[in-house]
Amino acid sequence: MFCNQCQETAKNTGCTIKGVCGKTEETSNIQDLLMFSCQGLSYLTIEARKQGIDTNAESKHITNCLFMTITNANFDDKSIIQAIKDAIKYRDELKSKVKIAENHPSINWNGKMMKNLMQKQKKSEH
Ligand code: SF4
Numbered sequence: 001m002f003c004n005q006c007q008e009t010a011k012n013t014g015c016t017i018k019g020v021c022g023k024t025e026e027t028s029n030i031q032d033l034l035m036f037s038c039q040g041l042s043y044l045t046i047e048a049r050k051q052g053i054d055t056n057a058e059s060k061h062i063t064n065c066l067f068m069t070i071t072n073a074n075f076d077d078k079s080i081i082q083a084i085k086d087a088i089k090y091r092d093e094l095k096s097k098v099k100i101a102e103n104h105p106s107i108n109w110n111g112k113m114m115k116n117l118m119q120k121q122k123k124s125e126h
Contacts, residue, residue, distance in 0.1 A: 003028035006070070027080070031069045043102050044098055047099075053098065057090070061083070
């Protein structure tokens with residue numbers, strides 16, 4: 001495990017065994033993916049706004065996702081995964097409307113890594 005998602009992190013560098021806050025490795029990894037998916041969505045919302053497209057729903061989703069990652073706010077992996085799926089859906093809807101020169105990996109990530117992660121997690125539970 002490695003998590004440095006907050007100021008309470010062990011030794012001020014990163015939680016490596018288990019989260020000081022109680023967060024598990026799986027949740028930490030999924031929250032990293034949540035931020036990655038929001039990064040891709042953010043690239044699109046910035047470009048969409050420049051082109052006069054309303055991005056209120058997408059921006060609200062990003063704000064909600066940020067809130068989900070604050071310490072001890074949400075360790076519910078299912079709802080975090082749903083938020084990742086929604087971010088990808090919002091992003092891809094905007095991609096169909098907006099031309100974007102930026103080519104950051106978060107713009108084209110299809111969620112495959114998340115599926116692999118969840119399969120690993122399920123195996124470790126049995
Ligand atoms: S969010 Fe939890 S696991 Fe991550 S750095 Fe902070 S205390 Fe550690």
